[in-house]
Amino acid sequence: GNSVTQMEGPVTLSEEAFLTINCTYTATGYPSLFWYVQYPGEGLQLLLKATKADDKGSNKGFEATYRKETTSFHLEKGSVQVSDSAVYFCALRYSSASKIIFGSGTRLSIRP
């Protein structure tokens, strides 16, 4: 079946470090791919998305590229800040699907 697998956390980095959070998916066809972020005590909010192969989503310095050949959508940021500390969820959704399939989430903590 369709699924999303994220790297396990927690991930702890120092401020200004380079960030990669891995996400791979199992799906047939061409789903849309998403990264959501959940700050402490809040609901999820969309960080970025990509709707077709080779698309790059970007927002707030974060980027992710839809790689169909490796079925991946890894999240990257060149220089993280303390304010990036949050839980990050990778997700996919088909064009005809009512539901979004979420990964299990990766907790990121940034040290000053």
Place this chain on the structure above:
Amino acid sequence: NAGVTQTPKFRILKIGQSMTLQCTQDMNHNYMYWYRQDPGMGLKLIYYSVGAGITDKGEVPNGYNVSRSTTEDFPLRLELAAPSQTSVYFCASSPQAGEYEQYFGPGTRLTVT
């Protein structure tokens, strides 16, 4: 636009009590969802709706009920609260399927003791 609003923000229930978690969206979205998030865990889908009058079960529907009489409102009912239902509950909405993201409410933190 207020987006997706949820009430209450916090609630403590005794075992066996009932309550309704309210969810309203003002974006005229057809799709609405209820999730629960246990501490340190991901999201589990409880129920969802693709339009007024239409609801369907998600992964963990037992112990919950929903209704969708209007496009705006999607209340979640707990009939006989149990400690296993202690969680944070999120409501979300989406305009359509496919490339459209879900918009989440701020959550309701429920404790059953």
